[in-house]
Amino acid sequence: MISVKNIQVVFGKGTPLQKQALNGVDLTIEQGSFVTVIGSNGAGKSTLLGVLAGDVLPSAGQVTIGKTDVTRKGTAARAGLVARVFQDPLTGSCGALSIEENLALAAKRGEKRGLMAALGPKRREHFRERIAELNLGLENRMGDRMDLLSGGQRQAVSLVMATLAGSEVLLLDEHTAALDPGMAEFVMNLTQKIVSERRLTTMMVTHSMRQALDYGHRTVMLHGGEIVLDVAGDSRKELQVEDLIAMFRRIRGQTLDDDALLIG
Numbered sequence: 001m002i003s004v005k006n007i008q009v010v011f012g013k014g015t016p017l018q019k020q021a022l023n024g025v026d027l028t029i030e031q032g033s034f035v036t037v038i039g040s041n042g043a044g045k046s047t048l049l050g051v052l053a054g055d056v057l058p059s060a061g062q063v064t065i066g067k068t069d070v071t072r073k074g075t076a077a078r079a080g081l082v083a084r085v086f087q088d089p090l091t092g093s094c095g096a097l098s099i100e101e102n103l104a105l106a107a108k109r110g111e112k113r114g115l116m117a118a119l120g121p122k123r124r125e126h127f128r129e130r131i132a133e134l135n136l137g138l139e140n141r142m143g144d145r146m147d148l149l150s151g152g153q154r155q156a157v158s159l160v161m162a163t164l165a166g167s168e169v170l171l172l173d174e175h176t177a178a179l180d181p182g183m184a185e186f187v188m189n190l191t192q193k194i195v196s197e198r199r200l201t202t203m204m205v206t207h208s209m210r211q212a213l214d215y216g217h218r219t220v221m222l223h224g225g226e227i228v229l230d231v232a233g234d235s236r237k238e239l240q241v242e243d244l245i246a247m248f249r250r251i252r253g254q255t256l257d258d259d260a261l262l263i264g
């Protein structure tokens with residue numbers, strides 16, 4: 001379970017560039033629920049993920065993960081609770097380390113013990129089996145450096161990494177945005193499978209209205225640091241991409257000049 005209460009985030013306080021990125025955001029996501037987050041540029045989506053991951057500390061409000069109040073805890077202290085996959089396939093894993101070493105590091109997230117303890121023969125076999133489930137043939141390349149993989153392969157391995165330390169919360173920051181359509185679909189189907197099998201409480205930021213409605217249980221729209229739409233259940237099922245685009249238009253008071261991007 002994730003809960004944020006009355007979150008305020010102000011960047012550059014007291015400077016001419018002061019920016020209220022989040023303004024009183026309240027959101028509770030039940031255990032195992034998958035929420036998609038949309039909103040125009042600068043709406044506060046990444047800031048909200050940052051507040052949950054611990055790299056943005058709010059100036060007011062409360063953040064709870066499971067039963068733990070993590071409001072004042074930084075990223076390191078939350079590492080065992082929260083896993084994150086980023087838009088850039090090069091972020092979140094180490095290119096100079098092998099697939100296997102990256103998996104070993106991910107499995108140790110939130111612990112202080114060394115890497116060697118994570119790479120015994122049993123663990124190696126476990127990692128190989130998990131990677132074989134992807135059906136990408138990467139189980140035969142466990143010693144290859146991560147930076148030799150394609151963006152899509154790397155995102156797929158990053159999703160496996162996200163499950164290894166047993167965190168119950170998964171944060172996805174436009175994790176398919178840099179992939180070609182076929183690979184994006186593959187990674188989204190994998191995401192769906194992992195999230196439902198492991199009952200992960202998931203928040204996915206996306207610029208794709210299609211993805212926002214096709215995946216997960218609930219959709220939230222941010223604008224100007226506030227939640228302006230929160231739909232689930234039957235009212236979400238009835239929503240079409242065109243309805244979301246019309247809402248965007250109304251909220252922004254202007255015509256979107258690139259609807260194709262938002263539909264894709």
Ligand SMILES: Nc1ncnc2c1ncn2[C@@H]1O[C@H](COP(=O)(O)OP(=O)(O)OP(=O)(O)O)[C@@H](O)[C@H]1O
Pocket residue numbers: 011012019020021039040041042043044045046047048
């Ligand atoms: N570290 C920072 N310092 C100053 N301002 C920031 C910082 N991070 C974000 N902002 C500002 O806060 C606002 C919200 O930014 P945020 O990145 O959360 O938006 P977003 O919805 O993720 O946008 P995008 O879709 O463009 O990624 C923006 O106006 C942004 O310029």
